[in-house]
Amino acid sequence: MQTKFAKRVTTASRSFTRTILDLTAQSSIISFAGGLPDAALFPRENIEKHAKELFKTEDNRLFQYSNASGVEALKVEIAKKYVNTTSAQIMLTNGSQQGLDLVCKTFLDEKDCIIVEDPSYLAALGLFHMYNATIKAVPLSSKGVDTEVLEVLFRDYSPKFFYTIPIFQNPTGYSYTLENRHEVVRLAQKYNVILLEDSPYEALRYDGVQTTAFADLLPELTIALGTFSKTLAPDFRIGWMKAPQEIISALTLSKESTDLQNSKFFQHICAKMMQSGELQEHTKTLIAYYRPKRDAMVNALHKLFGDSIEFVVPEGGMFIWVNFKKCADSMKLFDVAIKKGVAFVPGSVFFADKRVTSYGRLNYTNSSLEQIETGVKKLYEAYQKV
Amino acid sequence: MQTKFAKRVTTASRSFTRTILDLTAQSSIISFAGGLPDAALFPRENIEKHAKELFKTEDNRLFQYSNASGVEALKVEIAKKYVNTTSAQIMLTNGSQQGLDLVCKTFLDEKDCIIVEDPSYLAALGLFHMYNATIKAVPLSSKGVDTEVLEVLFRDYSPKFFYTIPIFQNPTGYSYTLENRHEVVRLAQKYNVILLEDSPYEALRYDGVQTTAFADLLPELTIALGTFSKTLAPDFRIGWMKAPQEIISALTLSKESTDLQNSKFFQHICAKMMQSGELQEHTKTLIAYYRPKRDAMVNALHKLFGDSIEFVVPEGGMFIWVNFKKCADSMKLFDVAIKKGVAFVPGSVFFADKRVTSYGRLNYTNSSLEQIETGVKKLYEAYQKV
Incomplete structure (x- = not known):
């Protein structure tokens, strides 16, 4: 039988980001694709302390x-x-x-x-x-x-x-x-x-x-x-x-x-x-860890790519939006980059009309400083091939 | 300014059950209205044990x-x-x-x-x-x-x-x-x-x-x-x-x-x-506590109301659906019952067309045996007044 879904579902497609997340979760690919915080920084001890306290003080x-x-x-x-x-x-x-x-x-x-x-x-x-x-x-x-x-x-x-x-x-x-x-x-x-x-x-x-x-x-x-x-x-x-x-x-x-x-x-x-x-103290810790990651990615991009790309250094958050101006369609860069062992999100998916674009989104919060260094290098190698 | 909600919202109204829950939460009214499990029976020790274990065994x-x-x-x-x-x-x-x-x-x-x-x-x-x-x-x-x-x-x-x-x-x-x-x-x-x-x-x-x-x-x-x-x-x-x-x-x-x-x-x-x-063991415990509650409500209803109401004894679950046949509109019974100190849900709200009905829904899982006894008595007093 033909399942009769609503119109809204037949026009929807699986989120490309989710597909990339699945792809990178199971492999050795360095991923700048997701928008994930660094799990190593979760305030586990505080969470556990308050959880214990809740069991002690709250009734059913x-x-x-x-x-x-x-x-x-x-x-x-x-x-x-x-x-x-x-x-x-x-x-x-x-x-x-x-x-x-x-x-x-x-x-x-x-x-x-x-x-x-x-x-x-x-x-x-x-x-x-x-x-x-x-x-x-x-x-x-x-x-x-x-x-x-x-x-x-x-x-x-x-x-x-x-x-x-x-x-x-x-x-x-x-x-x-x-x-x-x-x-x-x-x-x-x-x-x-x-x-x-x-x-x-x-x-x-x-x-x-x-x-x-x-x-x-x-x-x-x-x-x-x-x-x-x-x-x-x-x-x-x-x-x-x-x-x-x-x-x-x-x-x-x-x-x-x-x-x-x-x-x-x-x-x-x-x-x-x-x-x-x-929480306020913990946020300071996050900033102390994330700022050097942003700096590492910004510096690596500047050093390797020079004027061949353009981006604005973000004052905060998790992402750098890079114009890979030598490559009119960043989806092509993505295909080569994946083979080199690094992932990012091609910019097209973020536009309402899904237009072809030279932009791509890079996340720096969920990689180590070393992964950032290595990943940007791999990305640069891919960029030379497109 | 006039807020421009969707059509679907302008036709919605607040759930009557939620209103009754708010009404009964803050008072001494015995409530047969909600559909709540008995909080005293939650398997708190098991939950706490497994929560502790999770903190010990799982990474971030x-x-x-x-x-x-x-x-x-x-x-x-x-x-x-x-x-x-x-x-x-x-x-x-x-x-x-x-x-x-x-x-x-x-x-x-x-x-x-x-x-x-x-x-x-x-x-x-x-x-x-x-x-x-x-x-x-x-x-x-x-x-x-x-x-x-x-x-x-x-x-x-x-x-x-x-x-x-x-x-x-x-x-x-x-x-x-x-x-x-x-x-x-x-x-x-x-x-x-x-x-x-x-x-x-x-x-x-x-x-x-x-x-x-x-x-x-x-x-x-x-x-x-x-x-x-x-x-x-x-x-x-x-x-x-x-x-x-x-x-x-x-x-x-x-x-x-x-x-x-x-x-x-x-x-x-x-x-x-x-x-x-x-969980399977715990379900047996729930049944051992809920069955006598159902029996208590069924017996109290039979004893006090006799043939003046009709209902089918449920084989399980949380509710008894009572036909208060002497009272064509159970909403009127509800108004008197609330004043006597007992709540239930008038049947009208459960019908797609919200028709006037003599039925009402009684919950027995979230009251003690004593509350069931007293509550049914109060309900009977209300029934004599309508």
Whole structure:
């Protein structure tokens, strides 16, 4: 028999990144492809300590059904990250990817228009396709989005939201300037467009100073997504959303019908680590380990490739977005690189129209300094062959 | 400004059960309303033992990103519950509610028809509405569904699936006879309709013998949902789906774009408890505690209400579905009962058309024997007043 899937599924294809992850997981290939944190840095001792403590202090209600929006103590800690915010404006999700899903579910009717950066986060693009959204893309540079194009899109398409990753963007590592942010805010107000602000990397800043988030510049029109996957551990599956209370109420209803609630266990541990300052200390450790990795990759790229490639040194996050300008189609470079024993993500998959591009995304957080050195060398060898 | 939610959200309302749960959580009201397991029975010592063991034996990859379909060791154990089944036909979900969501996402286009039992599980009805499905209901009795009506619905509406809870149904506690199952299977084959079989309560059998699941009677057309929320603990958030591999692949893709994956931590603990036989032993303990609770409620209802109500003694599960036949609208009984200090769920909310009904759902697993005794007395007093 022919299985009758929904239209949204027949147009979806398996995430290319997942395919690369599977490919590299089982082999000796050095992978700059994933977006994984370094597992060696997970704060295992803290986690174990608080887990033991939970078993000692909490009664069996710890494992009972509870509310959909998450553990209050953690919501209180997260609210402190924002100006004039209470826990009623926060809800917890199964990683920030679920935040994206719940926003789509709560806001999108079929064919509704949304705006994305070009390029943008792969798994968000895939999800927006699943909701049969009309996707329009605004060019992104190292200073932020092209606000002239953004205004035309806001005016002509009345989008439901603009999906923006304004700090250490994925895949580019770019950050919006404060001027660019202010212009985006002005346009969002003028055309009444929600800013869906995704900031998974903001705590991983190696240079420069923190800029104000859309969540604080324009709280009444921003749904902010955050996560502990990059600062604590992905398996905790704790993301959050910060939005006006009316919107949080609607998102909570969607969460209830989607999966009732999340596990509270790691939410409690996360709350303890924030209350005690352990998470803040741990973030400093991460930065101390990740900054030299970024530097090692930047230096190796400069040293070997010289002017034959172009990239902007990211001030934080996990990625370098490299223009392999000698190679018009980075997918071809990928094929040769894999044979040489190094992987990265060809840039094409991050564009809404999957255009052929000379760009590629390199991750440096999940490789050792030695792997970075060796991997960039292999990549350079591949580059000489295309 | 006016927030522009999706149509699906503007038609949704907060789950009445959630409202009752909030109402009863903070008060001295005896609640027969929820569908909660008894928290006192959670196997806390086993959980703690295996958690400690995990910290000792597993390296940091325990907390890293992993695959979307779940921990292999647990899928292997679950596969053993079914005939001729391998782990490739199993995937894990964030509770079985997420299984329902992923099936909807993977199969339903707008206005697609689905069939539900009348009455049915409240949070499934809410979810199906969120997907703008066309919902048709087939009458349910204590022997199973009305297969004459089911055939007409299958023939006239070509539904995407029939959502069925064939054992200890929620809200009725009814189970399909084997004859009824075979007739449903015949119709599903004839009209090529998927059976979405939800069996959260099947392990909690107090009388009678296990009947064959649709998953084994008609594996090629059944998507079976299961959960550890009733046998282990709801906060584990572990449900599963069993289906043909082609369908599991599509559902896994949907899971990836929805929330990437679930936490592996409790999945490992659950696998250990199945491998060691601890879960099976624990289920016996649950039955030993729940059977007397069911008996206490059945006896108290018989003794006090006599012929003034009607109900079928459930062979397992968590609920008794009572026809308060003297009171045409059980919502009125609910209002008086709450004032007397006892809560239940008025039957209306479980029907697709929310019709006025004399039925109500009573839960007995989450009250003590004494509370059951006192609560039924209070309910009887309320019944005298309406």
